[in-house]
Amino acid sequence: MFRSFALGAAFAIVLSGQALADPPTTILNASYDVSRELFVAINKAFIPKYKADTGKDLTIKQSHGGSSAQARAVIEGLDADVVTLNQITDIEKLAESNLVSKDWQKEFPNNASPFYSFPSFLVRAGNPKNIKNWDDLVRDDVKVIFPNPKTSGNARYTYLAAFAFAKQAYGNDDAKATAFVKKLFDNVPVFDNGGRAATTSFVQREQGDVLVTFESETRGIAKEFGTDKVQVVTPPVSLLAEFPVAIVNKVVDARGSREIAKSYLDFLYSTDGQRVLAENGNRVNDPAVAAEFKNQFPQIQLLKVEDVFGSWDKVQKDHFASGALLDQIYGKR
Template identity: 65%
Template sequence: MKRLLLVTAALAAFTVPLQAAAADKLLNASYDIARELFEAENEAFIKVNPGITIDQSHGGTSKQARAIVEGLEADVVTFNQVTDIEFLVKNGFVSEDWQSEFPNNASPFYSFPSFLVRAGNPKGIEDWDDLARDDVKVIFPNPKTSGNARYTYLAATAYAKEKFGGDEAKVTEFVDKIFDNVPVFDTGGRAATTTFVEREIGDVIITFEAETKSIAKQYGEDNYEQVVPSVSLLAEFPVAIVDKVAEKKGSQDLAKTYLDFLYTPEGQTVAAEFGHRVHDEAVAAKYKDEFPDVRLVTVEDVFGGWSKVSQEHFAEGGILDGIYGSR
């Protein structure tokens, strides 16, 4: 018995440091175009939490969610689409009440699909109508693989629903025409940016407002112009602890501290500096002049919620498949 106690104590001595080490490190699985944002967020977080390591994984959020189910051990997710977190819920990786664990339905900041055109706006692109013109080539990624593009698809659909008074045949025809004007469907938002900027394909790129600001800043504000449409769709950026992984690694507390940081004035300031609209009133007021007014509609108001959208638009054989099939 004494020997057994000694062996048990020895094992415990090795186990505790391993758990402690795991709790000093997180893996954040995030969306494709958030690399620079979270590099800055992580740097700010580590300044007030020294000794912590934050690793990143980036890609289309649907792909990221599948990777987690298949073995990617992410402690937290910072996605751009509710449905991909719900996929993790259905597979037992995230708790069902995840949206109540953090403020604003677990969305620390928000944006919306916006336009970026070339200098001088040579095609005179001002609103969604212009994207359906025969002389306009539009760049956005594949909604099958990109949460970013799903927002674009839904925003264009929401605009068409208003324009055509809910005539679904005309709505589908309008969105189908926009899809016909896309010369190449990249798998993610960053690849679409490369197509537009480096390959110089297309007259306009549709992406989150935050990304349009980033592109202009990185590649020269004299080369591009941001165009805010008359109406767009609220794009929230939901976050969650991947409970199944965090419990295994003993990182629940650190994971919560990390996601809580995104709501602090420091975290909100970083988000605003990278072109995101934030909820902190003081930070929002400081950056107000950088964000033009826009009328935003929501998935809940226009489509009846994400669950209904998933079934009607994005499921196999849904409306989106019909649009692809007609091309």
């Protein structure tokens, strides 16, 4: 009897060890606010491919919010296996907290940014205020909608794009660029926490004359609500917005999900993944897929953070650090 009990206990330990060795069947993607529909489409394409490749079922859970708020949530304990955010500085904060690799930009192609976009405009049908460029957004008769740059990476890109436009327009005069951005902020009636809330304010609550958000979002809104309600306006110049991704080492090592997490992010770079990204209004780096969708994307001059501001580290120090220029412009709103 004792021998049977011992054998049974040993068998249970073996089964327990095998269960612990089995990879999880779910992963969590913490992403920026307006990427909900995009990653629903990505997941729909990836999950059957993963099943065909491995024979295993997989569930991908999504968490969405302002990019900077999502980074803070992961730092505070959100067990995301991967992050797909919209600002390099947000993932840098995770690296500083030892949650992602210090050299995370070397772990995937294109500095770990599988697709890109830029701040663009969405106006009322017929463009009644004749909004065409960034300087139209500081007119006294124009009200602008975009989210809170303290919580939203989307809004931080709007801030930087406006600043970059003004630097170009005013001969690199930082004082005039600062005054330009302050006037833009004065034209914002309400700062929502994230990009999707700002979209709701503009489209459903009919606040403002123009919504500033990523081009991918403007295209998605126009498709959903129709050109009889809204109209996309692509400014002649804007700021390149890359969408960085990373594996959260602390989580995947604890859960045994690293292989799944890497496969998921690798898929974003595959031909199928790039095509899903392009179909959802994002610009991609794969030459063949980019050529396939070329006619859908207007030409635009895209300025780069590194060229306008020096580096992302300098942007963080000069604009986004506590007490820096963004705090001075944003004030106590």
